[in-house]
Amino acid sequence: MSSVRVLVGTRKGAFILTSDAKRTNWDVTGPHFAGWEIYHLKGSPVDPNRLYASQCSGWFGQLIQRSNDGGKTWEPVGNKFIYEGNPGTHKWYDGTQHPWEFKRVWHLEPSLKDPDTVYAGVEDAAMFRTTDGGQNWQELPSLRNAKGDLWQPGAGGMGLHTIVLDPVNPQRIFIAISAAGAFRSDDAGQTWQPINRGLKSPYELPDPTAEVGHCVHRIAMHPSRPNVLFMQKHWDVLRTDNAGDSWTEVSGNLPSDFGFPIDVHAHEPETIYVVPIKSDSEHYPPEGKLRVYRSRTGGNEWEPLTKGLPQKDCYVNVLRDAMAVDSLDSCGIYFGTTGGQVYASPDSGDNWSPIVRDLPAVLSVEVQTLS
């Protein structure tokens, strides 16, 4: 019998929520790593019991934890994230150049083929890779050659937060960096190019169509169509049909095209989900109504999904890594809020209910569909 396991990273620990395929009764364990910030945790697609977690604290820095039993037990693995060679400098708030400084791991992306290989997106923006289950991490340093000297942190830091692996072409990797943009490698991370043509950032950049500097919040792909990507940018929702060579805005009738997460239905590659947020300075839903918007047309035409979600006095945020889908026949959609709720819909977004209501602020949500 199928089941689902929801991996939740919060400001004060990790939680694991499990249910059978009905997704009505949930078992909650945690907090794991109580008191630590868990930016992200994710399981290996080829060995679902192999989980990795990014654990950090302002006092004691960065740790990586690994589980071989689906999150029942954990062991710390390597936490040495050292930039290759002299990483040089990037732009700083005052216009000067500033040295690259490691701060934390934002995102962990396990390989699609090997449970011991994992990519890590870090702040200051860089990508690292382990091939020994997290014991040792090596940077893929040529990413900085993609005009890294021009990248400049936004208020949320200069984090590499999105890593999308192409399931068809193992040489192809997409990544996104806050306030730098989206980038693609066609040679497994040896070289990178910016893929930001079509993005417009008139409120954030002096040149609204600059090659780099756009604040991309999230990119999502359906595995059946790896050349089609959907993007939630600082402002605007966009899509590309040519692997990022050019992007087209598909914000359509959204009440606000600002937001953080975006995801794709497991079985319908043109069905996508966003959570509109009022603005870059008002990080809460418009009108105090928590609404997921769904487009069944790959963008432009959006419908609000509200059943079971608070429709008044709701002022939470949904962060970029805090939405995920399962792959059961009736696709489940999940998201977590900065108010500590994790909502689930077992029917593609038509109906929602909270799995938990009172966790610490949710930083990330991932879902594993287990057989």
Next chain:
Amino acid sequence: MIRVVLPAHLKSLARVSGEVQIDVADLPTLSSVLTSLEARYPMLQGTIRDHVTHQRRPFVRFFACQEDFSLESPDAPLPPAVVSGKEPLLIVGAMAGG
């Protein structure tokens, strides 16, 4: 034998409950104690001081004998009471305001 008291989060990480006792040859210094501590508990590497520079993490403090040694040279000898085991070396997470 140096007695070391870890902060609660690092005790959990190292899977210890009480004090940790560390053997250090010759004249113990903060640096040599931390090196021995990290060798015995590798999961603590990077949590107290930087992997490469060995610079103390900003919000970690070192106390002993009612004194703050955080700003002392890590190569300075530890107080005799710590060296003799009479007093512990406290590794402390600095206060977070709020």
